[in-house]
Amino acid sequence: MTELWLFIIVGAIAVFAAVMMLLSENAVYSALYLILTMGCIAFLFLLLDAPFLAMVQITVYAGAIMVLFVFVIMLLGAERFGAGRPRFRWLTPLGVVAALAFLMIMGLGVLSGGIDLQTPPSDAPQLRVINLAADSGPIDVYANDRLIASGIGFNSGSDFVTLEPGDYEISITPAEGETFGGSFTFDPDTVQALVAYGSAGDIALSVIPADFSTPEKPRSGRVTFFNANPDYSTVTVYDLGPNGELDTNTQGVVTDRVIAELAPGEASEPILYEEGIYRWAFVTPNSSVIQRIISGDTGREYRLERETSQLVAFANERSIIDDQLHPTSAAFRNEAAPAFGSPMRIGRDLFTRFLLPFELVSLLLLVAMIGAIVLTHREEARVRDRAALRRRVSRPLASVIASQVGRDISKPDAETPALPPAEGRTPAGD
């Protein structure tokens, strides 16, 4: 409701300033009213989740461009030009009628729901492949016989691939073991990870959503836990806290549980954590023993960075020491997509998808700069003309001087005689 009132007030100021710009006789007032309108529009940009554009609007439009306008108005002394009777008197009523007709047509179209705002175009689904299947070796992934990822080793993931929405027959060919697969449906506007887990000969597939939007809380990251270990029926995740121990309350119940009982192939809801260092543990149901502290940057601690989206998985790994399967953990970290309308988001798109228009616009600015110089460049008056100009301008002054000193300095014969050679001083070279 506050937003609506802000919109109404700021919009009313914008319209008022625009009207005053039209009605002001003095062009400087018009320019100042236009600055007010542009400031209001910048405020509306803020309401529309476009903070970067709001700042650009203030600095470039209300700042640079309007300074240029005011400067030219003052330079030309053009405050009151065009104030007299119009040459084409019929233009005023005709212009008003045409503008009102345009307003009515556009306004009726908008107000009657003539513009379709309800069905946004949908994005194609995106998919990445993560291999958490022990003993499988690198895997190749086909979607409807199209290769979408190849050579994905254990504990690594592919890049995101864009697919057409629809039903897919996913088949996975491991380097060792048999081809396996399943059917999945990928809907538009989804970003998902296809995880292969288990062990060779018994590999299963699970599709889990990947959320890469900026976390709602500032200075926080998003963590999704995933159980990729079919050897245990469930797994529970604990946050060990700074002391690295499981805390229990007076009844002996562990209090710092994060996610309860994830079944194999199941992912938790994404959880927001503040950035910092965490010690997590996966605990299996038949033992209260902590299976493994999630390995991270420093071995026993996991550093969570802000504005990242992480998939933390509990998997099986064949140890190279005793050749047995051991529980392990893996983390897949992605930068979260920058927030809508943020400078980073706009900059990223500007330098990827819009690089060519960006270069063209910069070229255009260069041409405009040269064009402005060429247009306003004035041929230097020829030397003889300039001398004539100076004589003409200085004649009154010259007559004043002549009356004071008694001779006319503007006449060539009355010019100051050449300086006499300096006396008592010889040139240095002689």
Added chain:
Amino acid sequence: MVQTEMYVMLAVVLFVLGTLGVLLRRNAILVFMSVELMLNAANLALVAFARQWGNVDGHLFVFFVITVAAAEVAIGLALIVAIFRSKKSINIDELHQLKG
């Protein structure tokens, strides 16, 4: 959240005011400023649509519009200065000859 239709309506009103300025004012600099107002109104509509569909492309278009407007202002004001030098006036009613 304010409806997108209201932003579009405001943009239409500002655009019409800019059109009126172009049609009615005879000071070339004011005509020019009215064109800027029309560009701003179009920008407002673009940003409103960008939010409606959650697509950042509208913001990029606005960014390009602002850049092109800066180039246009540089050229346009240079033209006005050049015209003022030869005609000693920037009343657009008097600029009805191609002769310089």
